[in-house]
Amino acid sequence: MKTTCPYCGVGCGVSVTPQGDEQAQVAGDLQHPANFGRLCVKGAALGETLKKDGRLLYPQVNQQRVSMDAALEATANGLREIIEQHGPQAVAFYGSGQLLTEDYYVANKLMKGFIGAANIDTNSRLCMASAVVGYKRAFGADAVPCCYEDFERADVVILVGSNAAWAHPVAYQRLVKAKQQRPEMQVIVIDPRRTATCDLADLHLALRPGSDSVLFAGLLNWLVENNGVDTRMLAHLADVEPALLAAREWDLARVAAHCDLEPEQVTAFWQLFTSSQRVLTLWCMGVNQSVSGSDNNNAIINAHLLSGKVGLPGSGPFSLTGQPNAMGGREVGGLANQLAAHMNFNDADCDRLQRFWQSPTIARQPGLTAVKLFDAIERGDVKAVWIMGTNPAVSMPEGNRIAQALAKCPLVIVSDVLAQTDTSAFADILLPALGWGEKNGTVTNSERRISRQRAFAAAPGDAKPDWWLLAQVAQRLGFAAAFGWTHPAQIFREHAALSGFENHGQRAFDISGLAQLSDDGWDKLRPIQWPVNAQHPDGCARLFSDRRFFHPDGKARLLPFAETKTVTVNRDYPLLMNTGRVRDQWHTMTRTGAVPRLMQHCDEPFVALHPQDAIAYGLPAGTLARVQSVHGWITARVTHDSGLRRGELFVPMHWNRQFSQQSNVDMLVAALCCPASGQPALKQTAVRIQPL
Template identity: 50%
Template sequence: MSQPRPIGDQVRTTCAYCGVGCGIVATRTGARAVEIKGDPEHPANRGRLCSKGTHLGETVGLEGRLLHPIIGKRRASWDKALDLVAKRFKQAIAEHGPDSVAFYVSGQLLTEDYYVANKLMKGFIGSGNIDTNSRLCMSSAVAGHVRAFGEDVVPASYDDLDAADLIILVGSNTAWCHPIVYQRIRARCDAGAKLVVIDPRRTETCEGADLHLAIRPGSDVALMNGLLAHCREAGLVDEAYLAASVNVPEGFWDGVGEGSDLWSVARTCEVPAADLRRFYELFAAHPRTVTLFSQGINQSIRGTDQVNAILNLHLATGRIGKQGAAPFSITGQPNAMGGREVGGLASSLASHMDFAPENRARVQRFWASPTIAPKAGLKAVDLFRAMGEGRIKALWIMATNPAVSMPDAGAVREALARCPFVAISDVIAETDCTPFAHVRLPATGWGEKDGTVTNSERLVSRQRALFEAPGEARPDWWIIKEVGRRMGWPGDFAYARPADIFREHARLSAYQNDGTRLFDLGDKVAIGNADYQTMPPFRWGGDPFADGRFPTPDGRARLVAVSQMPLPAPLANWPMTLNTGRYRDQWHTMTRTGLSPKLSRHREEPLVEVHPEDAAAQGLEDGGLARVSTPQGASLFRVQFSTGQRRSEIFTPIHWTDRQSTGGRTGLLPRPLVDPHSGQPGFKSTPAKIEAVAPAWRGFLITTEAMERPDCLWATRVTVPGGMLFELEGDGDAQAIEAKLPRGERIESFDRARGSHRVAVMRDGRLVAALFRTERGILPRREWLVEQLGQAATAALLAGAPPGAREDRGPIICLCFDVGLKTIVAAIGSQQLTTVEAVGAALSAGTNCGSCRPSIRRILEENRSAANG
């Protein structure tokens, strides 16, 4: 295991968040403290970081960490915990066969962790039942790549963005979810490239786009087939390329042309025909086109067909294998790609091999394993369904939280409760899954882990340790190999360090490959330990398909016939369509980002975004509460009016869990319906309804001390400097909340006319907690009161504000420099600012990570419109 770096040392590592894979220069400044900067030498980001990466240093503390093995509710030794996991898995296999056990893993794992887990399950236990939460975000891209190219190869790099003349973003709020890629796109657009955004929502990514197509959810195949039919009519199909490099199935063009005239496509997609024609014209005029697609394409029960509709378009027009021309799947997790490389998906074996007999035999020979999985295993949704039916007897969850993130998460919890044995490896002591765990194993987290990750453009980078492992935490690869040794295979899992695993992974990628697969790390098979430690980022696969050859038996790509399925009519009892997704400054279920006071400021509560006309029809108030219901469940959200929403559609974030909120549990709501090819769930289009909720009182609580979430109708928790902030609303008596305030001297005030009660709790003359509650009155702003936590008491505490005027900055727009909306608006007016660059020069806003630049651009446009009357 790697040694921690001395204080003051600079360490080059890779960010813990999205698939952009940004390089970081980290300087350890204390026992659990680090200074974070972008790595100017890393090709993925060239020194830039988004807000999440910039504030990684706020998330490396030990709050909430799992530091010791736990059996049941009691601390245990590593030997006892590992022996129990091995025993229960062996017992289940002996009694019910290898398919009675499963691993559910994560894109948070490093490639070396993933490799050992896949080897243990598929090569030694002999089952395909290892799947990953990456199934939920990019498996349709994998299936589409394999159908078209013969292998899961992303045929693009970020360098293609610098050469493109047209960039198309499909189903991706890139400005929020991949901010550094978006900044690269904006730089290219500033140099003259055109930008088209295809998304049902008008998001920040649409600001500054040349065209936004707010298509109906699920109509992507119609859109892409319509464009392809137009290309054929206009003579834009590259017949020479097709003849040399692509197989076209019989009847393909007839299928593409059916219902693909301009007006039919416009009706299906519910966009103006003039906008659709403009899209066709832009595509025709700019052969150097990069089409980036993400969850809006993948997270659909037709996701694979939607991917192939995009790939068909690029193959048929020859816009692939050329600089600035490619389809580009951008992944969500830091190592989703690494998991794909080593067989982390139940549908693949290892090193981009499937379960064909010759591949099974090859991998078994390489591993010298006693068995090999005979077939693909259960994909995520099917895996938990099988568990609920009693077919899975032992499950090991690694670095993920399916009780929150899976669709129909209520049923997933029921399945976990039924499973006879559940082991969890995690960095966090208490998650929504831990109540179901029989054994908890403490894993190392970012800053402690050592290994490799692969980003969206096939770039392999090192993650390096900054700190020693806290408590008894151990790397995931070590935990897995120790279980493998205890299950009877000590010599096959005798790894001493990540470099040992990486070398084996590289050897397998090259073993009897002979050019049949592009994934080949043969030049790394003999890398020494020292060279592994200093290994710079590298991209495998070269320039895929530049020679017009593909990793298929005949060397040719394949057009895949796909057709637009009929789109369902709204249901009488479920008239809305629910879309789900990410926020800019949060990550997954907030176990890391939730620790950062800075990151918590962007969206402090889970919002349901709804068009104002729909809100009026449902009696919703902007800032009020609403219950979103689907046939799977219901959860509360704070209402936010948004004209960027299409009518009859609503949007909620994926991040909130029972640990942070009584509401906002989006995972409860989507249907457990999946794409038939990829098994990826359709998170983007769930029938739903929304109704107003009117609590009797509302309030907030700030405290310096850790405390359980208050028990009331609405209670959401965020981290603030010096403590926690809870936003509260309730129906009944609030005395139970007041009774749980920290001990100390209380100062109280009552306003019976407004039904208001204010309480400040002091200890040694300093504020440790404050509760403000009202039935009809106005609540003070939180910022000044939060600043008083831990400070000496002032007479103004119960007033909620200091004497005299205090600047109201409004909602924070620029997280990096703490600049609010009202500050920006005032500067625009007083200084006659007209560009994003001018705002940056005046206030610094938008000059660091750039994540807020779309918001600043929108503020400028709104201010310009208001000035013009």
């Protein structure tokens, strides 16, 4: 049986040989174009995550086991009462990049087309919302132009704010192999920390946290002054002059001082970018999880556009998605500020979507993005929330405030695979959902490749697919005709048909070529990159090779650089804390934390600091420290890391309260967001540290 890994956005193909219902042999799928047989340690341990210990097997209402019918009735009645009393804006859904595209599609249709609000957001907001804004502003569409094959075609690969060696290991292994085969390929890592990814780097720029956009704004100016502009590209660009004017402020000396780099380091980077035609820039959370996340994205994309390094083999601005189906969520409108099939909140798109769905209503204004959604719950404006497959009590900034908000919320519905999470503790209604290996659907990876997740294990207890739970509730709310699916392939066909509905080449996301798949054809669907339509019946590896973009005039836009205030330290909180992943864990450890061999690499939360800072603060390695921000404190084991800049700490993001009562780092992080994307700045928090 072939399926897809449920962890990161690399989207590796997995071959599974079931061994009973609770075990399976797992190997990399040799034919899958994302990994060609490779798996990282997390993927290789997937067979050990199938045990039923700790699973939520049966529905509960007010902590009492009930029948599925009773739980669905309670869910529908609870939502209906609140909508009738307080209006549709009083209810919300909060989903996850773990949901399959079919699940996401149904949730979005129910909320936006039938309840009539747009309050559906997702933990993908924490991951790549800034990249969505960056691409839409530049290209007129949320469209990643590149593909993994570009790793083998690039002359220069730049990784910005990405520890791919640990966060996207198979993609990183592919880069390692490419470099072994072509040692002349140059790799530049731009990251405040010296991470495992730097092992591959010819050049590491350990810049000041939050200064990425300045580095790329300076590059834009350098391109102009050093013959780096692709003059043929200018005909395909708009808003060039304001961007160049803003960049002119950032000469080499000013950039180097701002980024805390040597001028020679900056020049080496800019020269490599300028002199090489095939340049691929990969970025991840270090760019996106910032108060200037969207501007960081556009600063990178600007440089690629002006130099014509886009749409060509080995060239382009390539955002790596963190989650297995963050991209699928983007396709179906799983974010509060967009509609299905990449449509927007304008009258034409709203009318078009309502026509297609034949729905009684349609949301016409964007809904609440993640941080604002939980703020609204705390204020009492949102009175019912359905949380699907995610653990916001751990993963959201100011985690303690999220817990308080959920405790106050009159109706909390949680559908999940696990009985006990930090979030399910607040549930009035618990709905058991199917997990990886049990559910059937599609996911889309970082390179726009749609792959199948296939079921090979029996559903445990009363657990059901998320799309089925949502459709059953929709039927009980009176929308039976629009939610009558009996198989996920029917949902996929509807989603594919919508992508082509009155599209006329105006929207990048178009998989209308898959709208006629039979159930069997959907089941056997081979990994394919969108768009899939009459023009690209076999999918499309790279976008924009014709230099036609999705703004109405067909031109891409440069965005003028605007300096943003970043998080700064102060006398009370003199250190800057960065958060990120460790190699063998995933998100809040609800799955990987249950696999003993994945705990061997790192078995407890830690705080890393530079050895000289450790001396200054009296913190020998192996001792316990208390790390405190204005929002709370945690304890963690001290490790020393000379790859950190002085005055900066690193703490992993994973540990939930089930593992360690006082080590959930997101309790410390302020809920500051990029104003354009609503993505929280999880990477930078002012803290202090002391021995415990």
